[in-house]
Amino acid sequence: xxxxxxxxxxxxxxxxxxxxxxxxxxxxxxxxxxxxxxxxxxxxxxxxxxxxxxxxxxxxxxxxxxxxxxxxxxxxxxxxxxxxxxxxxxxxxxxxxxxxxxxxxxxxxxxxxxxxxxxxxxxxxxxxxxxxxxxxxxxxxxxxxxxxxxxxxxxxxxxxxxxxxxxxxxxxxxxxxxxxxxxxxxxxxxxxxxxxxxxxxxxxxxxxxxxxxxxxxxxxxxxxxxxxxxxxxxxxxxxxxxxxxxxxxxxxxxxxxxxxxxxxxxxxxxxxxxxxxxxxxxxxxxxxxxxxxxxxxxxxxxxxxxxxxxxxxxxxxxxxxxxxxxxxxxxxxxxxxxxxxxxxxxxxxxxxxxxxxxxxxxxxxxxxxxxxxxxxxxxxxxxxxxxxxxxxxxxxxxxxxxxxxxxxxxxxxxxxxxxxxxxxxxxxxxxxxxxxxxxxxxxxxxxx
Numbered sequence: 014x015x016x017x018x019x020x021x022x023x024x025x026x027x028x029x030x031x032x033x034x035x036x037x038x039x040x041x042x043x044x045x046x047x048x049x050x051x052x053x054x055x056x057x058x059x060x061x062x063x064x065x066x067x068x069x070x071x072x073x074x075x076x077x078x079x080x081x082x083x084x085x086x087x088x089x090x091x092x093x094x095x096x097x098x099x100x101x102x103x104x105x106x107x108x109x110x111x112x113x114x115x116x117x118x119x120x121x122x123x124x125x126x127x128x129x130x131x132x133x134x135x136x137x138x139x140x141x142x143x144x145x146x147x148x149x150x151x152x153x154x155x156x157x158x159x160x161x162x163x164x165x166x167x168x169x170x171x172x173x174x175x176x177x178x179x180x181x182x183x184x185x186x187x188x189x190x191x192x193x194x195x196x197x198x199x200x201x202x203x204x205x206x207x208x209x210x211x212x213x214x215x216x217x218x219x220x221x222x223x224x225x226x227x228x229x230x231x232x233x234x235x236x237x238x239x240x241x242x243x244x245x246x247x248x249x250x251x252x253x254x255x256x257x258x259x260x261x262x263x264x265x266x267x268x269x270x271x272x273x274x275x276x277x278x279x280x281x282x283x284x285x286x287x288x289x290x291x292x293x294x295x296x297x298x299x300x301x302x303x304x305x306x307x308x309x310x311x312x313x314x315x316x317x318x319x320x321x322x323x324x325x326x327x328x329x330x331x332x333x334x335x336x337x338x339x340x341x342x343x344x345x346x347x348x349x350x351x352x353x354x355x356x357x358x359x360x361x362x363x364x365x366x367x368x369x370x371x372x373x374x375x376x377x378x379x380x381x382x383x384x385x386x387x388x389x390x391x392x393x394x395x396x397x398x399x400x401x402x403x404x405x406x407x408x409x410x411x412x413x414x415x416x417x418x419x420x421x422x423x424x425x426x427x428x429x430x431x432x433x434x435x436x437x438x439x440x441x442x443x444x445x446x447x448x449x450x451x452x453x454x455x456x457x458x459x460x461x
Contacts, residue, residue: 041170042178046244047237049166049175052159053182055117055234059155060186061193062124062227065220066131066148067312068194068330073217075317076204078137082317089313093145100153103275108158110273113165117235120154121228123147128225132218166244177348180426181341188337191330193223203325301360304367304425307418311336322407328398332411339419347423356428366421373414381406 042049070093074085108116131144159179167175197220206213207222214222243250311333319329351359384390385404393412394404 041168041174045168045171045175046166046242048162048239048242049171049244051234051238052162052166053179055155055162055231056159056179056182057186057189058227058231058234059159060183061189062128062224063152064187064190064312065193065224065227066128068190068316068333069217069220070145071313072316072320073131073221077135077215077217078140080137086313088141088145093149094309094313096146096149097153100150101156104153104157107154108161109277112241113158113162114235114238114240116154116158117231117238120151120158121231121235123151123154125151125225125228127151128221128228132214132221132225133212166242168244168246170246171244173352174345174348176428177344180348181344184337184340184344188334188341191334191337193330194220195328195330197223199326203320297357297360300364301425304364304421307367307371308422311415323405328400331398332408332415335412335415336419336422339416340423343420343423351424356425359428360425363421363423363425366424367418368421370414370417370421373410373417376410378406378410381409385409 071085071089074080074088075082080088104116111119127144127148131140131148134140134144163175163179164172198216201207201216201219204216206215207219208214209219209222315333316329319327319332385394385406385408390404390409394400394408398408400408
């Protein structure tokens with residue numbers, strides 16, 4: 014991700030002239046390798062499974078495992094979330110050592126076992142030790158691979174719009190997850206259960222069961238990725254997949270690969286620390302970290318807030334979906350129109366808008382009483398959210414806050430991943446791509 018620190022203008026943008034030029038930014042994907050489209054599909058399944066789990070975790074810890082709000086918050090904010098980011102940083106070097114396809118399969122296998130334990134285990138220590146904590150590793154293995162895959166499977170002209178599209182696909186996954194989150198809770202009840210194979214699976218564990226289903230779908234999708242494929246400006250190239258240790262027992266080769274990958278990550282940070290531009294990068298990532306804090310509140314704080322303030326079965330997922338719908342619409346358009354602007358400039362513009370959005374939630378609720386009972390409030394509450402009876406002002410406040418935040422997010426967020434991949438040295442895309450997730454670590458620690 015970072016050897017030189019020029020922004021993503023290193024990737025030449027497609028020159029736009031009028032409507033045809035605008036459309037050309039999308040038509041560059043015509044003739045893209047099938048691996049790029051499979052990467053988009055893999056991203057969809059991974060994010061759908063991850064987002065369902067993420068929205069459910071804090072509720073599951075308290076309702077099913079009996080943890081207090083403080084303990085559940087500590088497990089999420091100080092263990093689960095930061096550990097995932099740390100493992101993501103380590104996974105970058107592991108991906109460069111194993112290759113994209115092998116790392117994809119390894120991550121899915123770990124997630125499959127971990128999610129199954131979270132569905133069926135009711136003993137707290139088993140659910141955590143065999144489910145939640147291994148899931149951290151499995152999820153982390155998928156993160157840098159997707160960044161590296163997007164770069165590896167796209168040509169120079171396709172790259173910028175590919176990163177915008179993969180960010181849009183991510184939000185389609187969030188949108189699917191939000192709808193499933195509300196549907197399952199509405200169908201079974203907030204504290205109901207599902208009869209499955211003679212077992213009573215609670216509402217929140219049923220949501221984990223759905224995420225397990227998405228995980229299963231990943232196996233055939235990853236299978237169709239061709240080994241060693243790389244899209245270049247000259248055409249398709251097939252490279253041998255990296256194998257650091259070809260002899261010895263499987264466990265020994267795995268351990269040596271993991272150990273050396275950790276050493277590679279440490280060396281990567283040391284190399285960055287020796288570069289003057291790293292401190293500019295650090296400030297860049299720190300700024301984004303505070304913006305990610307706002308985003309993470311929607312998964313780790315908003316579910317309990319929504320249920321307690323708006324009642325059991327509150328359409329929390331549909332409220333979150335406002336963000337995802339706007340991102341799906343705005344990101345490809347803004348991505349196509351702002352390719353010539355640096356990541357720093359986009360972060361400043363988007364960051365100001367995002368930061369302003371949260372102040373809506375600090376305003377007095379009576380200010381929104383009239384609008385909640387007006388035409389727009391009735392449409393949002395009764396039409397979109399399906400709320401019965403009077404519309405609480407919080408519904409209007411949350412909708413406005415999320416809408417403003419979404420506009421800001423559409424400007425800055427996709428560019429973080431593009432910036433990370435664009436300046437990565439060849440062969441280290443995943444290692445450098447993983448560093449773009451440092452803002453999530455900062456945000457998650459602040460949430461905890």
